[in-house]
Amino acid sequence: GESVGLHLPTLSVQEGDNSIINCAYSNSASDYFIWYKQESGKGPQFIIDIRSNMDKRQGQRVTVLLNKTVKHLSLQIAATQPGDSAVYFCAENTAGNKLTFGGGTRVLVKP
Amino acid sequence: DGGITQSPKYLFRKEGQNVTLSCEQNLNHDAMYWYRQDPGQGLRLIYYSQIVNDFQKGDIAEGYSVSREKKESFPLTVTSAQKNPTAFYLCASSSFRGAETQYFGPGTRLLVL
Numbered sequence: 001g002e003s004v005g006l007h008l009p010t011l012s013v014q015e016g017d018n019s020i021i022n023c024a025y026s027n028s029a030s031d032y033f034i035w036y037k038q039e040s041g042k043g044p045q046f047i048i049d050i051r052s053n054m055d056k057r058q059g060q061r062v063t064v065l066l067n068k069t070v071k072h073l074s075l076q077i078a079a080t081q082p083g084d085s086a087v088y089f090c091a092e093n094t095a096g097n098k099l100t101f102g103g104g105t106r107v108l109v110k111p
Numbered sequence: 112d113g114g115i116t117q118s119p120k121y122l123f124r125k126e127g128q129n130v131t132l133s134c135e136q137n138l139n140h141d142a143m144y145w146y147r148q149d150p151g152q153g154l155r156l157i158y159y160s161q162i163v164n165d166f167q168k169g170d171i172a173e174g175y176s177v178s179r180e181k182k183e184s185f186p187l188t189v190t191s192a193q194k195n196p197t198a199f200y201l202c203a204s205s206s207f208r209g210a211e212t213q214y215f216g217p218g219t220r221l222l223v224l
Contacts, residue, residue: 034212043117043201043215044154089153098169099213101153
């Protein structure tokens with residue numbers, strides 16, 4: 001069936017380096033994508049979103065790239081900090097306003 | 112202070128007992144959602160409501176029930192028919208205008224005694 005998945009379940013990154021988290025989606029009709037950050041025991045926190053008419057969107061220290069040709073989404077975090085340690089989820093908007101979530105990638109920032 | 116609140120933070124359920132999880136939002140959002148999250152996994156949709164007095168089943172609705180009598184509130188009842196209720200339950204809301212961001216509450220962790 002249609003799904004959103006992630007390539008890497010765990011990403012270890014040195015403090016100060018850039019992080020790249022990848023996500024593959026299979027529903028070509030999806031028109032809206034979101035990245036969430038979830039810290040242990042808390043609800044997911046919105047990071048950044050992108051609509052299908054865009055290829056790239058930048059926020060504060062974060063960039064989302066969308067490649068519709070290969071159905072790939074990525075989140076880049078610049079100068080990764082200890083506070084960035086969390087699980088990151090991508091989600092795609094399918095029918096109406098229903099989101100389908102990927103399995104998540106855990107980011108561990110090493111000091 | 113606007114946002115989504117969930118209560119309680121922790122909830123214990125005895126065998127055969129129904130329990131209700133609270134979700135309230137003061138964001139004036141039309142749509143509300145309930146998700147279940149198991150350890151180390153992603154979110155799965157239980158129920159959602161796009162308007163007051165209307166709701167739809169999500170992917171894993173069996174053993175759960177909801178109501179939407181007020182725009183601000185979307186309580187979830189975990190019934191005794193749900194045989195594996197231990198999980199982290201997350202409520203979310205969004206403005207129902209097509210594709211919109213969903214904002215999440217802090218979650219309720221349900222444990223079985």
